[in-house]
Amino acid sequence: MKCPFCGNEDTQVKDSRPTDDNSAIRRRRFCNECGSRFTTFERVQLRELTVVKKNGSKTFFDRDKLAKSIQIAVRKRPVDPERVEKIINSIQRRLEASGELEIPTQTIGEYVMEALQNLDKIAYIRFASVYKNFREIKDFEDFMDTIETIPNNLKD
Numbered sequence: 001m002k003c004p005f006c007g008n009e010d011t012q013v014k015d016s017r018p019t020d021d022n023s024a025i026r027r028r029r030f031c032n033e034c035g036s037r038f039t040t041f042e043r044v045q046l047r048e049l050t051v052v053k054k055n056g057s058k059t060f061f062d063r064d065k066l067a068k069s070i071q072i073a074v075r076k077r078p079v080d081p082e083r084v085e086k087i088i089n090s091i092q093r094r095l096e097a098s099g100e101l102e103i104p105t106q107t108i109g110e111y112v113m114e115a116l117q118n119l120d121k122i123a124y125i126r127f128a129s130v131y132k133n134f135r136e137i138k139d140f141e142d143f144m145d146t147i148e149t150i151p152n153n154l155k156d
Contacts (some may be wrong), residue, residue: 011029054106074116077120
């Protein structure tokens with residue numbers, strides 16, 4: 001594994017253990033060149049997924065991109081990072097289990113919206129504002145009207 005700090009390819013695993021949900025192996029590594037320590041995760045990949053974007057272009061599914069978009073939505077919210085990790089794992093497993101090799105971005109966006117709706121209203125609105133491309137205050141107002149119809153047990 002290449003060191004992210006100096007680029008040296010001679011690193012050592014110092015500790016390995018499963019993550020809390022047993023979906024990955026967490027490895028603490030040490031660089032023999034610069035002495036830095038870093039963490040890597042090893043996950044099972046059931047199949048190579050391709051994401052089909054709105055413009056028709058295709059790219060490989062990037063779990064880190066999914067994680068980043070969710071983490072931006074929940075930033076500064078009282079959300080446990082482990083719950084976010086479980087959501088990311090759940091969405092990835094759901095995509096892999098679908099049997100489809102090409103997944104539209106809309107499908108991924110809907111899965112994220114569904115998960116955030118049940119997790120945190122503010123994160124849900126943040127993600128929706130980007131995903132649904134809100135351009136005016138009216139867009140937020142219209143979306144807020146749909147939230148009002150969410151059953152009380154799904155609200156904070």
